[in-house]
Amino acid sequence: xxxxxxxxxxxxxTYSGTVPAVRDLSFATDHGxxxxxxxxxxxxxxxxxxxxxxxxxxxxxxxxxxxxxxxxDAAPVELIGARARVLRRVRGARIxxxxxxxxxxxxxxxxxxxxxTELVRTHLGVSKREATERAVxxxxxVRIPQAARRMRAYPHQFSGGMRQRVMIAMALACEPELLxxxxxxxxxxxxxxxxxxxxxxxxxxxxxxxxxLITHDLGVVAGQCARTxxxxxxxxxxxxxxxxxxxxxxxxxxxxxxxxxxxL
Amino acid sequence: xSRAVTKQAGGWRKQQALxxxxxxxxxxxxxxxxxxxxxxAMTSLGVLVSITLAVIIGPxxxxxxxxxxxxxxxxxxxxxxxxxxxxxxxxGRDLFARTLTGGRISLMVGIVTTLVSLVIGVxxxxxxxxxxxKTDSLMMRAVDILYSLPFMFFxxxxxxxxxxxxxxxxxxxxxxxxxxxARIVRGQTLAIKSQPYIEAARMAGAGTARIIARHxxxxxxxxxxxxxxxxxxxxxxxxxxxxxLGLGVQPPATSWGALINDGTGEMSVAxxxxxxxxxxxxVTLFCFNFIGDGLRxxxxxxxx
Numbered sequence: 001x002x003x004x005x006x007x008x009x010x011x012x013x014t015y016s017g018t019v020p021a022v023r024d025l026s027f028a029t030d031h032g033x034x035x036x037x038x039x040x041x042x043x044x045x046x047x048x049x050x051x052x053x054x055x056x057x058x059x060x061x062x063x064x065x066x067x068x069x070x071x072x073d074a075a076p077v078e079l080i081g082a083r084a085r086v087l088r089r090v091r092g093a094r095i096x097x098x099x100x101x102x103x104x105x106x107x108x109x110x111x112x113x114x115x116x117t118e119l120v121r122t123h124l125g126v127s128k129r130e131a132t133e134r135a136v137x138x139x140x141x142v143r144i145p146q147a148a149r150r151m152r153a154y155p156h157q158f159s160g161g162m163r164q165r166v167m168i169a170m171a172l173a174c175e176p177e178l179l180x181x182x183x184x185x186x187x188x189x190x191x192x193x194x195x196x197x198x199x200x201x202x203x204x205x206x207x208x209x210x211x212x213l214i215t216h217d218l219g220v221v222a223g224q225c226a227r228t229x230x231x232x233x234x235x236x237x238x239x240x241x242x243x244x245x246x247x248x249x250x251x252x253x254x255x256x257x258x259x260x261x262x263x264l
Numbered sequence: 265x266s267r268a269v270t271k272q273a274g275g276w277r278k279q280q281a282l283x284x285x286x287x288x289x290x291x292x293x294x295x296x297x298x299x300x301x302x303x304x305a306m307t308s309l310g311v312l313v314s315i316t317l318a319v320i321i322g323p324x325x326x327x328x329x330x331x332x333x334x335x336x337x338x339x340x341x342x343x344x345x346x347x348x349x350x351x352x353x354x355x356g357r358d359l360f361a362r363t364l365t366g367g368r369i370s371l372m373v374g375i376v377t378t379l380v381s382l383v384i385g386v387x388x389x390x391x392x393x394x395x396x397x398k399t400d401s402l403m404m405r406a407v408d409i410l411y412s413l414p415f416m417f418f419x420x421x422x423x424x425x426x427x428x429x430x431x432x433x434x435x436x437x438x439x440x441x442x443x444x445x446a447r448i449v450r451g452q453t454l455a456i457k458s459q460p461y462i463e464a465a466r467m468a469g470a471g472t473a474r475i476i477a478r479h480x481x482x483x484x485x486x487x488x489x490x491x492x493x494x495x496x497x498x499x500x501x502x503x504x505x506x507x508x509l510g511l512g513v514q515p516p517a518t519s520w521g522a523l524i525n526d527g528t529g530e531m532s533v534a535x536x537x538x539x540x541x542x543x544x545x546x547v548t549l550f551c552f553n554f555i556g557d558g559l560r561x562x563x564x565x566x567x568x
Binding site for chain 2: 053055058084088089090091092093096097099101104105106107108109110118119122123167170
Protein backbone atom coordinates (compact mmCIF):
# COMPACT_ATOMS: atom_id res chain seq x y z
CA UNK A 1 0.00 0.00 0.00
CA UNK A 2 1.34 3.43 -0.90
CA UNK A 3 -1.11 5.62 0.98
CA UNK A 4 -3.55 4.54 3.64
CA UNK A 5 -6.07 7.03 5.00
CA UNK A 6 -8.06 6.03 8.08
CA UNK A 7 -10.98 7.88 9.61
CA UNK A 8 -9.87 11.26 8.40
CA UNK A 9 -12.00 14.03 9.90
CA UNK A 10 -11.68 17.76 9.40
CA UNK A 11 -13.49 20.46 11.34
CA UNK A 12 -13.27 24.21 11.10
CA UNK A 13 -13.56 26.30 14.22
CA THR A 14 -15.47 29.44 13.27
CA TYR A 15 -17.05 32.20 15.32
CA SER A 16 -20.44 30.62 14.89
CA GLY A 17 -19.33 27.21 16.09
CA THR A 18 -17.58 24.16 14.73
CA VAL A 19 -18.24 23.26 11.12
CA PRO A 20 -17.46 19.68 10.12
CA ALA A 21 -16.02 19.51 6.61
CA VAL A 22 -15.04 15.86 6.32
CA ARG A 23 -16.14 12.94 8.46
CA ASP A 24 -14.69 9.47 8.63
CA LEU A 25 -12.95 9.27 5.27
CA SER A 26 -11.00 6.05 4.75
CA PHE A 27 -9.39 4.78 1.61
CA ALA A 28 -6.14 3.32 0.37
CA THR A 29 -4.21 3.43 -2.84
CA ASP A 30 -1.35 1.34 -4.13
CA HIS A 31 1.60 2.24 -6.36
CA GLY A 32 0.41 3.04 -9.85
CA UNK A 33 -3.23 2.88 -8.89
CA UNK A 34 -5.75 5.56 -9.75
CA UNK A 35 -8.54 6.63 -7.44
CA UNK A 36 -11.20 9.17 -8.25
CA UNK A 37 -12.92 11.27 -5.61
CA UNK A 38 -16.21 12.57 -6.93
CA UNK A 39 -18.62 14.94 -5.31
CA UNK A 40 -20.34 18.25 -5.67
CA UNK A 41 -18.62 21.41 -4.51
CA UNK A 42 -18.46 21.65 -0.73
CA UNK A 43 -18.42 17.89 -0.31
CA UNK A 44 -14.98 18.03 1.31
CA UNK A 45 -12.92 16.47 -1.46
CA UNK A 46 -10.40 19.28 -1.80
CA UNK A 47 -10.05 19.75 1.95
CA UNK A 48 -9.30 16.05 2.32
CA UNK A 49 -6.25 16.19 0.07
CA UNK A 50 -5.09 19.50 1.55
CA UNK A 51 -5.17 17.78 4.93
CA UNK A 52 -2.95 15.02 3.57
CA UNK A 53 -0.38 17.64 2.65
CA UNK A 54 -0.76 19.49 5.93
CA UNK A 55 -2.05 22.60 4.19
CA UNK A 56 -5.50 23.14 5.67
CA UNK A 57 -6.32 26.58 7.06
CA UNK A 58 -5.15 27.51 10.55
CA UNK A 59 -8.58 27.15 12.10
CA UNK A 60 -8.97 23.55 10.94
CA UNK A 61 -8.73 20.56 13.23
CA UNK A 62 -7.70 17.36 11.56
CA UNK A 63 -8.14 13.93 13.13
CA UNK A 64 -7.48 10.45 11.88
CA UNK A 65 -4.43 9.10 10.14
CA UNK A 66 -2.83 9.10 6.72
CA UNK A 67 0.24 6.93 6.31
CA UNK A 68 2.49 7.18 3.32
CA UNK A 69 4.62 4.08 2.83
CA UNK A 70 8.26 4.86 3.54
CA UNK A 71 10.73 4.65 0.68
CA UNK A 72 12.34 1.21 0.30
CA ASP A 73 10.16 -0.51 2.90
CA ALA A 74 11.04 1.98 5.62
CA ALA A 75 8.40 2.61 8.25
CA PRO A 76 5.38 4.51 6.89
CA VAL A 77 5.31 8.27 7.39
CA GLU A 78 2.32 9.63 9.26
CA LEU A 79 1.22 12.77 7.45
CA ILE A 80 -1.50 14.04 9.78
CA GLY A 81 0.09 16.24 12.41
CA ALA A 82 3.57 15.74 10.99
CA ARG A 83 6.27 18.35 11.55
CA ALA A 84 6.81 20.98 8.89
CA ARG A 85 10.23 19.58 8.03
CA VAL A 86 8.85 16.11 7.39
CA LEU A 87 6.01 17.49 5.29
CA ARG A 88 8.33 19.63 3.18
CA ARG A 89 10.23 16.54 2.16
CA VAL A 90 7.02 14.83 1.14
CA ARG A 91 5.45 17.73 -0.71
CA GLY A 92 6.57 17.99 -4.28
CA ALA A 93 8.96 15.08 -3.93
CA ARG A 94 6.76 12.14 -2.99
CA ILE A 95 3.29 13.64 -3.31
CA UNK A 96 2.81 16.25 -6.00
CA UNK A 97 -0.25 18.24 -6.85
CA UNK A 98 -1.87 19.78 -9.91
CA UNK A 99 -4.27 22.61 -9.30
CA UNK A 100 -7.55 23.55 -10.83
CA UNK A 101 -6.57 26.92 -12.22
CA UNK A 102 -3.32 26.88 -14.18
CA UNK A 103 -3.68 30.61 -14.81
CA UNK A 104 -2.88 31.50 -11.22
CA UNK A 105 -0.89 28.55 -9.89
CA UNK A 106 2.33 29.73 -11.55
CA UNK A 107 4.23 32.72 -10.23
CA UNK A 108 3.78 35.47 -12.84
CA UNK A 109 7.14 37.06 -12.03
CA UNK A 110 9.37 34.03 -12.54
CA UNK A 111 10.32 32.26 -15.72
CA UNK A 112 9.19 28.70 -16.24
CA UNK A 113 12.85 27.70 -16.10
CA UNK A 114 13.31 29.26 -12.66
CA UNK A 115 10.19 27.73 -11.23
CA UNK A 116 10.97 24.27 -12.54
CA THR A 117 14.67 24.07 -11.83
CA GLU A 118 14.25 25.39 -8.31
CA LEU A 119 11.77 22.66 -7.56
CA VAL A 120 14.01 19.98 -9.03
CA ARG A 121 17.08 21.27 -7.22
CA THR A 122 15.29 21.46 -3.89
CA HIS A 123 14.17 17.86 -3.95
CA LEU A 124 16.75 16.04 -6.02
CA GLY A 125 19.78 18.07 -4.96
CA VAL A 126 21.23 18.18 -8.47
CA SER A 127 23.30 20.84 -10.19
CA LYS A 128 21.67 23.70 -12.04
CA ARG A 129 22.60 22.20 -15.38
CA GLU A 130 21.16 18.81 -14.54
CA ALA A 131 18.02 20.46 -13.21
CA THR A 132 17.65 22.40 -16.45
CA GLU A 133 18.06 19.24 -18.49
CA ARG A 134 15.49 17.51 -16.35
CA ALA A 135 13.06 20.41 -16.73
CA VAL A 136 13.46 20.50 -20.51
CA UNK A 137 12.94 16.74 -20.69
CA UNK A 138 9.76 17.07 -18.65
CA UNK A 139 8.42 19.87 -20.84
CA UNK A 140 9.12 17.71 -23.85
CA UNK A 141 7.36 14.81 -22.17
CA VAL A 142 4.20 16.90 -21.76
CA ARG A 143 4.58 17.86 -25.44
CA ILE A 144 5.45 21.51 -25.19
CA PRO A 145 6.92 22.41 -28.55
CA GLN A 146 10.41 23.98 -28.52
CA ALA A 147 10.71 23.13 -24.85
CA ALA A 148 14.24 24.47 -24.43
CA ARG A 149 13.23 27.84 -25.81
CA ARG A 150 9.95 27.96 -23.92
CA MET A 151 11.82 27.53 -20.65
CA ARG A 152 12.72 31.21 -20.95
CA ALA A 153 9.10 32.30 -21.13
CA TYR A 154 6.90 33.72 -18.41
CA PRO A 155 3.63 32.01 -17.49
CA HIS A 156 1.45 34.62 -19.19
CA GLN A 157 3.05 33.73 -22.51
CA PHE A 158 1.36 30.32 -22.40
CA SER A 159 -2.24 29.43 -23.11
CA GLY A 160 -4.35 27.83 -20.40
CA GLY A 161 -3.84 24.32 -21.72
CA MET A 162 -0.11 24.88 -22.07
CA ARG A 163 0.13 26.18 -18.54
CA GLN A 164 -1.63 23.11 -17.25
CA ARG A 165 0.93 21.05 -19.16
CA VAL A 166 3.67 23.03 -17.45
CA MET A 167 1.99 22.32 -14.11
CA ILE A 168 1.96 18.62 -14.93
CA ALA A 169 5.61 18.74 -15.95
CA MET A 170 6.46 20.48 -12.68
CA ALA A 171 4.41 18.07 -10.62
CA LEU A 172 6.04 15.03 -12.16
CA ALA A 173 9.56 16.43 -12.44
CA CYS A 174 10.71 14.87 -9.15
CA GLU A 175 9.05 11.54 -9.91
CA PRO A 176 6.54 11.55 -7.07
CA GLU A 177 4.89 8.31 -6.06
CA LEU A 178 1.49 9.95 -5.78
CA LEU A 179 0.00 12.64 -7.97
CA UNK A 180 -2.98 14.56 -6.66
CA UNK A 181 -4.96 16.30 -9.36
CA UNK A 182 -7.58 18.68 -7.98
CA UNK A 183 -10.03 19.35 -10.80
CA UNK A 184 -7.16 19.48 -13.29
CA UNK A 185 -9.35 20.10 -16.32
CA UNK A 186 -12.22 22.15 -14.95
CA UNK A 187 -10.76 25.45 -16.09
CA UNK A 188 -10.01 24.16 -19.58
CA UNK A 189 -12.21 23.61 -22.60
CA UNK A 190 -13.28 20.14 -23.62
CA UNK A 191 -10.81 19.37 -26.39
CA UNK A 192 -7.88 20.49 -24.24
CA UNK A 193 -9.31 18.48 -21.34
CA UNK A 194 -8.88 15.23 -23.23
CA UNK A 195 -5.31 16.00 -24.21
CA UNK A 196 -4.39 16.90 -20.65
CA UNK A 197 -5.92 13.74 -19.21
CA UNK A 198 -4.18 11.71 -21.87
CA UNK A 199 -0.85 13.31 -21.02
CA UNK A 200 -1.30 12.56 -17.34
CA UNK A 201 -2.25 8.95 -18.07
CA UNK A 202 0.72 8.48 -20.38
CA UNK A 203 3.28 9.84 -17.94
CA UNK A 204 1.74 7.94 -15.06
CA UNK A 205 1.97 4.69 -16.92
CA UNK A 206 5.63 5.29 -17.68
CA UNK A 207 6.59 6.01 -14.06
CA UNK A 208 4.05 3.91 -12.14
CA UNK A 209 2.74 6.98 -10.32
CA UNK A 210 -0.45 6.62 -8.32
CA UNK A 211 -3.19 9.16 -9.02
CA UNK A 212 -5.75 10.76 -6.76
CA LEU A 213 -8.13 12.55 -9.08
CA ILE A 214 -10.60 14.99 -7.58
CA THR A 215 -13.43 16.01 -9.81
CA HIS A 216 -17.13 16.66 -10.06
CA ASP A 217 -17.12 15.26 -13.57
CA LEU A 218 -18.10 11.62 -13.67
CA GLY A 219 -17.01 11.36 -17.27
CA VAL A 220 -13.44 12.15 -16.28
CA VAL A 221 -13.47 9.52 -13.54
CA ALA A 222 -14.86 6.90 -15.87
CA GLY A 223 -11.98 7.36 -18.27
CA GLN A 224 -9.17 7.64 -15.74
CA CYS A 225 -9.77 5.83 -12.48
CA ALA A 226 -9.92 2.18 -11.54
CA ARG A 227 -11.63 2.95 -8.26
CA THR A 228 -14.04 5.70 -7.29
CA UNK A 229 -15.04 7.32 -4.02
CA UNK A 230 -18.27 9.29 -4.03
CA UNK A 231 -18.54 12.00 -1.39
CA UNK A 232 -21.41 14.13 -0.22
CA UNK A 233 -21.47 16.62 2.65
CA UNK A 234 -18.09 15.48 3.90
CA UNK A 235 -18.97 11.83 4.05
CA UNK A 236 -18.24 8.91 1.80
CA UNK A 237 -21.44 7.81 0.17
CA UNK A 238 -20.04 4.91 -1.75
CA UNK A 239 -16.70 3.55 -2.87
CA UNK A 240 -15.63 0.69 -5.10
CA UNK A 241 -14.49 -0.27 -8.58
CA UNK A 242 -15.43 2.45 -11.06
CA UNK A 243 -17.21 0.02 -13.37
CA UNK A 244 -19.34 -1.33 -10.58
CA UNK A 245 -20.29 2.16 -9.44
CA UNK A 246 -21.32 3.15 -12.93
CA UNK A 247 -23.25 -0.04 -13.62
CA UNK A 248 -24.81 -0.70 -10.24
CA UNK A 249 -24.72 2.42 -8.13
CA UNK A 250 -25.79 1.44 -4.63
CA UNK A 251 -26.41 4.85 -3.08
CA UNK A 252 -29.25 7.04 -4.25
CA UNK A 253 -26.85 10.01 -4.38
CA UNK A 254 -24.64 8.20 -6.87
CA UNK A 255 -27.71 7.32 -8.91
CA UNK A 256 -28.70 11.00 -8.89
CA UNK A 257 -25.22 12.02 -9.98
CA UNK A 258 -25.27 9.56 -12.84
CA UNK A 259 -28.74 10.63 -13.85
CA UNK A 260 -27.52 14.22 -13.91
CA UNK A 261 -25.14 13.55 -16.80
CA UNK A 262 -26.85 15.04 -19.83
CA UNK A 263 -27.64 12.57 -22.58
CA LEU A 264 -28.10 13.27 -26.22
CA UNK B 265 20.33 27.84 -41.32
CA SER B 266 22.65 27.91 -38.36
CA ARG B 267 19.59 27.67 -36.20
CA ALA B 268 18.47 24.45 -37.86
CA VAL B 269 21.93 22.99 -37.45
CA THR B 270 21.96 23.81 -33.76
CA LYS B 271 18.63 22.15 -33.37
CA GLN B 272 19.69 18.96 -35.12
CA ALA B 273 22.91 18.68 -33.22
CA GLY B 274 20.86 18.47 -30.02
CA GLY B 275 22.57 17.46 -26.81
CA TRP B 276 25.25 19.73 -25.53
CA ARG B 277 24.93 22.18 -28.37
CA LYS B 278 21.28 22.69 -27.58
CA GLN B 279 22.25 23.19 -23.99
CA GLN B 280 24.80 25.78 -24.98
CA ALA B 281 22.29 27.63 -27.10
CA LEU B 282 19.95 27.59 -24.14
CA UNK B 283 22.62 28.95 -21.83
CA UNK B 284 23.43 31.72 -24.29
CA UNK B 285 19.78 32.65 -24.55
CA UNK B 286 19.60 32.62 -20.77
CA UNK B 287 22.55 34.96 -20.46
CA UNK B 288 21.14 37.38 -23.00
CA UNK B 289 17.64 37.81 -21.77
CA UNK B 290 17.45 38.31 -18.03
CA UNK B 291 14.59 39.93 -16.20
CA UNK B 292 16.65 43.08 -15.74
CA UNK B 293 17.42 43.24 -19.42
CA UNK B 294 13.79 42.83 -20.38
CA UNK B 295 12.83 45.58 -17.99
CA UNK B 296 15.61 47.81 -19.33
CA UNK B 297 14.45 47.28 -22.89
CA UNK B 298 10.97 48.41 -22.00
CA UNK B 299 12.18 51.25 -19.85
CA UNK B 300 14.30 52.57 -22.68
CA UNK B 301 11.17 52.80 -24.83
CA UNK B 302 9.62 55.16 -22.27
CA UNK B 303 10.63 58.66 -23.36
CA UNK B 304 9.70 60.49 -20.16
CA ALA B 305 11.61 58.02 -18.02
CA MET B 306 14.68 58.06 -20.26
CA THR B 307 14.76 61.85 -20.39
CA SER B 308 14.45 61.95 -16.60
CA LEU B 309 17.20 59.40 -16.26
CA GLY B 310 19.42 61.51 -18.52
CA VAL B 311 18.69 64.66 -16.53
CA LEU B 312 19.26 62.89 -13.26
CA VAL B 313 22.57 61.46 -14.42
CA SER B 314 23.61 64.95 -15.56
CA ILE B 315 22.67 66.44 -12.20
CA THR B 316 24.54 63.70 -10.39
CA LEU B 317 27.63 64.23 -12.54
CA ALA B 318 27.38 68.00 -12.10
CA VAL B 319 27.16 67.57 -8.37
CA ILE B 320 30.21 65.32 -8.35
CA ILE B 321 32.53 67.24 -10.67
CA GLY B 322 30.90 70.69 -10.77
CA PRO B 323 32.54 72.17 -7.64
CA UNK B 324 35.96 71.65 -9.25
CA UNK B 325 35.00 73.69 -12.32
CA UNK B 326 34.63 76.98 -10.51
CA UNK B 327 37.44 78.95 -8.91
CA UNK B 328 35.23 79.69 -5.88
CA UNK B 329 34.66 77.35 -2.99
CA UNK B 330 31.40 76.95 -1.10
CA UNK B 331 32.47 78.37 2.28
CA UNK B 332 34.63 81.47 1.65
CA UNK B 333 32.85 84.70 2.44
CA UNK B 334 33.49 87.82 0.41
CA UNK B 335 31.92 90.97 1.77
CA UNK B 336 32.87 92.89 -1.35
CA UNK B 337 30.57 90.72 -3.41
CA UNK B 338 27.32 90.16 -1.54
CA UNK B 339 23.97 89.64 -3.28
CA UNK B 340 25.51 89.58 -6.70
CA UNK B 341 23.15 88.49 -9.44
CA UNK B 342 24.08 85.50 -11.61
CA UNK B 343 26.64 86.61 -14.17
CA UNK B 344 29.23 85.06 -16.45
CA UNK B 345 31.55 88.06 -16.13
CA UNK B 346 32.18 87.82 -12.37
CA UNK B 347 32.53 84.05 -12.44
CA UNK B 348 29.66 83.79 -9.91
CA UNK B 349 27.51 81.86 -12.40
CA UNK B 350 24.61 81.48 -9.99
CA UNK B 351 25.33 84.70 -8.07
CA UNK B 352 26.29 85.08 -4.41
CA UNK B 353 24.45 85.12 -1.09
CA UNK B 354 24.26 87.62 1.75
CA UNK B 355 27.82 86.96 2.86
CA GLY B 356 29.22 86.69 -0.64
CA ARG B 357 29.54 82.92 -0.93
CA ASP B 358 29.37 81.54 -4.47
CA LEU B 359 25.94 79.98 -5.07
CA PHE B 360 27.18 77.72 -7.90
CA ALA B 361 29.62 75.98 -5.60
CA ARG B 362 27.09 75.91 -2.78
CA THR B 363 24.28 74.47 -4.91
CA LEU B 364 26.44 71.67 -6.24
CA THR B 365 28.13 70.73 -2.98
CA GLY B 366 24.72 70.94 -1.31
CA GLY B 367 23.39 68.60 -3.99
CA ARG B 368 25.97 66.02 -2.96
CA ILE B 369 24.50 65.91 0.52
CA SER B 370 20.89 66.01 -0.64
CA LEU B 371 21.32 63.19 -3.14
CA MET B 372 23.41 61.12 -0.77
CA VAL B 373 20.90 61.47 2.03
CA GLY B 374 18.08 60.67 -0.36
CA ILE B 375 19.64 57.57 -1.83
CA VAL B 376 21.44 56.07 1.15
CA THR B 377 18.55 56.59 3.52
CA THR B 378 16.04 55.21 1.06
CA LEU B 379 18.20 52.12 0.59
CA VAL B 380 18.25 51.64 4.34
CA SER B 381 14.50 52.04 4.57
CA LEU B 382 14.05 49.75 1.57
CA VAL B 383 16.02 46.87 3.03
CA ILE B 384 14.54 47.12 6.51
CA GLY B 385 11.01 47.93 5.38
CA VAL B 386 10.69 45.20 2.76
CA UNK B 387 12.14 42.49 4.97
CA UNK B 388 10.09 43.51 7.96
CA UNK B 389 6.84 43.97 6.08
CA UNK B 390 7.15 40.79 4.04
CA UNK B 391 7.95 38.67 7.08
CA UNK B 392 5.14 40.18 9.18
CA UNK B 393 2.58 39.89 6.41
CA UNK B 394 3.55 36.42 5.33
CA UNK B 395 3.82 34.78 8.73
CA UNK B 396 0.67 36.52 9.94
CA UNK B 397 -1.14 35.76 13.15
CA LYS B 398 0.45 36.81 16.43
CA THR B 399 3.85 37.52 14.88
CA ASP B 400 2.21 39.95 12.48
CA SER B 401 0.26 41.70 15.25
CA LEU B 402 3.34 42.02 17.40
CA MET B 403 5.56 43.32 14.59
CA MET B 404 3.01 45.81 13.32
CA ARG B 405 2.20 47.08 16.82
CA ALA B 406 5.90 47.77 17.19
CA VAL B 407 5.69 49.83 14.01
CA ASP B 408 2.66 51.70 15.38
CA ILE B 409 4.56 52.52 18.54
CA LEU B 410 7.52 53.85 16.56
CA TYR B 411 5.06 55.87 14.49
CA SER B 412 3.59 57.46 17.55
CA LEU B 413 6.99 58.54 18.86
CA PRO B 414 7.46 62.19 18.08
CA PHE B 415 10.02 62.18 15.30
CA MET B 416 11.67 65.45 16.30
CA PHE B 417 12.07 64.33 19.87
CA PHE B 418 13.69 61.17 18.62
CA UNK B 419 16.14 63.05 16.40
CA UNK B 420 16.99 65.57 19.12
CA UNK B 421 17.71 62.70 21.48
CA UNK B 422 19.99 61.08 18.92
CA UNK B 423 21.83 64.32 18.31
CA UNK B 424 22.25 65.00 22.01
CA UNK B 425 23.63 61.54 22.66
CA UNK B 426 25.83 61.06 19.63
CA UNK B 427 26.66 64.55 18.44
CA UNK B 428 26.04 65.95 14.99
CA UNK B 429 27.28 64.10 11.98
CA UNK B 430 26.09 63.01 8.59
CA UNK B 431 25.73 59.34 9.42
CA UNK B 432 23.47 60.22 12.28
CA UNK B 433 21.30 62.04 9.80
CA UNK B 434 21.10 58.89 7.67
CA UNK B 435 20.28 56.81 10.71
CA UNK B 436 17.65 59.20 12.03
CA UNK B 437 15.76 59.58 8.76
CA UNK B 438 16.22 55.92 7.85
CA UNK B 439 14.85 54.84 11.22
CA UNK B 440 11.62 56.67 10.50
CA UNK B 441 11.11 56.22 6.79
CA UNK B 442 11.13 52.41 6.82
CA UNK B 443 7.88 52.41 8.77
CA UNK B 444 5.79 53.44 5.77
CA UNK B 445 7.60 50.97 3.57
CA ALA B 446 6.96 48.16 6.05
CA ARG B 447 3.24 48.95 6.17
CA ILE B 448 2.87 49.11 2.42
CA VAL B 449 4.84 45.92 1.89
CA ARG B 450 2.88 44.11 4.56
CA GLY B 451 -0.41 45.06 2.96
CA GLN B 452 0.77 43.90 -0.43
CA THR B 453 2.15 40.69 1.05
CA LEU B 454 -1.24 39.88 2.53
CA ALA B 455 -2.70 40.07 -0.96
CA ILE B 456 0.09 38.00 -2.50
CA LYS B 457 -0.08 35.42 0.27
CA SER B 458 -3.49 34.23 -0.80
CA GLN B 459 -2.42 33.77 -4.43
CA PRO B 460 -2.66 30.19 -5.67
CA TYR B 461 0.99 30.14 -6.73
CA ILE B 462 2.01 30.59 -3.11
CA GLU B 463 -0.05 27.55 -2.18
CA ALA B 464 1.43 25.75 -5.16
CA ALA B 465 4.92 26.59 -3.95
CA ARG B 466 4.08 25.28 -0.49
CA MET B 467 2.65 22.20 -2.08
CA ALA B 468 5.90 21.74 -3.97
CA GLY B 469 7.78 21.64 -0.69
CA ALA B 470 9.21 25.15 -0.46
CA GLY B 471 9.92 26.51 3.03
CA THR B 472 8.75 29.87 4.39
CA ALA B 473 12.06 31.66 3.83
CA ARG B 474 12.25 30.51 0.23
CA ILE B 475 8.65 31.43 -0.48
CA ILE B 476 9.20 34.94 0.91
CA ALA B 477 12.44 35.43 -1.01
CA ARG B 478 11.42 33.86 -4.32
CA HIS B 479 7.67 34.28 -4.57
CA UNK B 480 6.66 37.21 -2.38
CA UNK B 481 9.48 39.74 -2.79
CA UNK B 482 9.69 39.63 -6.63
CA UNK B 483 5.96 40.23 -6.79
CA UNK B 484 6.40 43.24 -4.54
CA UNK B 485 8.90 44.82 -6.94
CA UNK B 486 6.38 47.00 -8.78
CA UNK B 487 4.90 48.71 -5.76
CA UNK B 488 8.22 48.93 -3.92
CA UNK B 489 10.00 50.61 -6.82
CA UNK B 490 7.29 53.22 -7.11
CA UNK B 491 7.36 53.83 -3.40
CA UNK B 492 11.13 54.15 -3.41
CA UNK B 493 10.94 56.90 -6.00
CA UNK B 494 8.46 58.65 -3.75
CA UNK B 495 10.60 58.11 -0.67
CA UNK B 496 13.76 59.65 -2.13
CA UNK B 497 12.19 63.11 -2.59
CA UNK B 498 10.43 62.81 0.73
CA UNK B 499 13.70 62.04 2.47
CA UNK B 500 15.44 64.91 0.70
CA UNK B 501 12.74 67.23 2.02
CA UNK B 502 13.00 65.69 5.48
CA UNK B 503 16.68 66.45 5.50
CA UNK B 504 16.09 70.08 4.57
CA UNK B 505 13.60 70.34 7.41
CA UNK B 506 16.13 68.99 9.89
CA UNK B 507 18.83 71.28 8.54
CA UNK B 508 16.51 74.25 8.98
CA LEU B 509 16.14 73.40 12.65
CA GLY B 510 19.87 73.15 12.98
CA LEU B 511 19.81 69.40 13.43
CA GLY B 512 20.95 68.43 9.97
CA VAL B 513 23.95 69.60 8.00
CA GLN B 514 25.92 72.27 9.83
CA PRO B 515 27.00 75.52 8.17
CA PRO B 516 29.04 76.20 6.17
CA ALA B 517 28.18 72.77 4.73
CA THR B 518 24.82 72.87 3.07
CA SER B 519 22.15 70.99 1.19
CA TRP B 520 19.42 71.99 -1.26
CA GLY B 521 16.87 72.14 1.51
CA ALA B 522 19.12 74.29 3.66
CA LEU B 523 19.88 76.59 0.72
CA ILE B 524 16.18 77.07 -0.05
CA ASN B 525 15.50 77.84 3.57
CA ASP B 526 18.33 80.37 3.66
CA GLY B 527 17.19 81.82 0.34
CA THR B 528 13.57 82.44 1.38
CA GLY B 529 14.82 85.07 3.83
CA GLU B 530 16.60 86.99 1.06
CA MET B 531 13.90 86.49 -1.55
CA SER B 532 13.04 90.18 -2.06
CA VAL B 533 16.69 91.19 -2.51
CA ALA B 534 18.15 88.17 -4.23
CA UNK B 535 15.47 85.89 -5.70
CA UNK B 536 18.07 83.63 -7.34
CA UNK B 537 19.11 82.39 -3.90
CA UNK B 538 15.81 80.56 -3.56
CA UNK B 539 15.11 80.00 -7.25
CA UNK B 540 18.24 78.13 -8.29
CA UNK B 541 18.35 75.52 -5.50
CA UNK B 542 14.56 75.13 -5.86
CA UNK B 543 14.92 74.38 -9.56
CA UNK B 544 17.57 71.75 -8.81
CA UNK B 545 15.44 70.18 -6.12
CA UNK B 546 12.22 70.25 -8.14
CA VAL B 547 13.81 68.86 -11.28
CA THR B 548 15.42 66.06 -9.29
CA LEU B 549 12.15 65.16 -7.60
CA PHE B 550 10.33 65.21 -10.93
CA CYS B 551 12.92 62.93 -12.46
CA PHE B 552 12.60 60.41 -9.64
CA ASN B 553 8.84 60.37 -10.08
CA PHE B 554 9.01 59.82 -13.83
CA ILE B 555 11.61 57.11 -13.45
CA GLY B 556 9.48 55.40 -10.83
CA ASP B 557 6.51 55.48 -13.13
CA GLY B 558 8.53 54.04 -15.99
CA LEU B 559 10.04 51.36 -13.80
CA ARG B 560 6.65 50.23 -12.60
CA UNK B 561 5.51 49.71 -16.16
CA UNK B 562 8.78 48.03 -17.11
CA UNK B 563 8.68 45.57 -14.22
CA UNK B 564 5.13 44.41 -14.83
CA UNK B 565 5.51 41.05 -16.59
CA UNK B 566 2.00 41.20 -18.00
CA UNK B 567 3.03 43.96 -20.38
CA UNK B 568 5.65 41.78 -21.99
